[in-house]
Amino acid sequence: MKIKEIKLYTSKIKAQAEFYSQVLGLPIIKQSDRQVSFQIGNSMLYFEYLKTATPYHFAINIPANKEDEALKWLKSRLAILKDGQDEIINFTAWNAKAIYFYDEDKNIVELIARKNLKNATDHSFGSEQFLEISEIGVATTNIESEFNTLRSFMDIPIFDGGFGNFCAVGDESGLFILINRENKDWYPTLDKAFPSAFELKLSQQEKIYEIEFKSGKIEILST
Numbered sequence: 581m582k583i584k585e586i587k588l589y590t591s592k593i594k595a596q597a598e599f600y601s602q603v604l605g606l607p608i609i610k611q612s613d614r615q616v617s618f619q620i621g622n623s624m625l626y627f628e629y630l631k632t633a634t635p636y637h638f639a640i641n642i643p644a645n646k647e648d649e650a651l652k653w654l655k656s657r658l659a660i661l662k663d664g665q666d667e668i669i670n671f672t673a674w675n676a677k678a679i680y681f682y683d684e685d686k687n688i689v690e691l692i693a694r695k696n697l698k699n700a701t702d703h704s705f706g707s708e709q710f711l712e713i714s715e716i717g718v719a720t721t722n723i724e725s726e727f728n729t730l731r732s733f734m735d736i737p738i739f740d741g742g743f744g745n746f747c748a749v750g751d752e753s754g755l756f757i758l759i760n761r762e763n764k765d766w767y768p769t770l771d772k773a774f775p776s777a778f779e780l781k782l783s784q785q786e787k788i789y790e791i792e793f794k795s796g797k798i799e800i801l802s803t
Contacts, residue, residue: 581736581754583623583713584788586638586780588687589630595684596627603657605707623713634774637717637757637766639678639690640710647677647693649705654681654691661688663768673740674752680768688766690715694752714754716780718793719761719773723747726758726798730791733800734784754782 590596597616600606606618606625614629620640642650647668654660660667661680669678678692692714703709720726724743730736739755741747747758759766761773775796782789790801 581750582783583716583754584781584783585624585626586713586716586778587626587628588636588638588778589633589776590627590685591629591631591633592684593627593629599684600625604710606710620713621711625713633685634776635686635688635771636776636778637688637690637715637773638713639692639715639755639757641697641699641712641714641753642691642693642705642709643699643701643711644693644695644697645700646705646709647679647691650691650693650709651679653705654679658682661769669768676752686771688717688769688771697752712753714752715748715757716755716778717757717759717766717773718798719759719775720796721760721762723758723760726756729798729800730756733803734787734789736784 593616597611600618601608606620609617609619615626617624617626651668658681663669671678675695676692678690680688680690683689718726727747727749730749736749739748739750745760745764749756749758759773765771766773777794779792787803789803792799792801
């Protein structure tokens with residue numbers, strides 16, 4: 581699964597535009613008073629103004645060998661979100677290492693180096709090493725129902741977890757991180773998980789799907 585485009589909502593459109601372009605160094609593709617978009621590797625990230633927007637949790641893939649360089653690069657620009665004293669989190673079951681930080685909306689943004697993707701590079705780390713948006717958090721009250729909605733339209737597997745409190749659906753290039761927001765908060769900060777609305781376009785097995793998460797429910801807009 582590959583996330584081609586994702587639209588998130590923000591109450592701080594100007595601050596987000598400055599953060600992603602000036603702090604992270606991502607190119608602005610389009611900008612207006614109500615929307616700004618960025619190229620993140622093979623993905624497009626859109627922010628649209630919404631006064632009542634609530635925070636998200638999403639991840640960006642980086643090369644498999646670049647977590648140490650990424651940490652140093654990030655620490656020169658912003659504060660790192662830790663798990664205890666750990667700035668780089670080792671997910672041994674996923675063979676991956678991750679770093680977390682806030683943007684201007686207190687969205688939890690994750691850079692993750694997935695060793696299984698074997699996409700190591702010799703290039704110095706910078707924002708051009710942001711390869712793709714690879715995860716979007718989905719805070720729901722019924723994981724099984726949301727998974728069944730996805731499976732009814734596309735052949736998408738469970739990557740990890742189950743229907744209790746956590747289920748990662750997809751593959752290492754793209755995952756829906758489904759959590760039961762009544763029992764679980766976002767890692768690593770334990771921030772409250774809101775059912776924050778989003779829209780995305782993804783490709784799966786050479787088909788394109790447009791998906792919306794709204795009012796706590798996943799809907800397939802088109803296939």
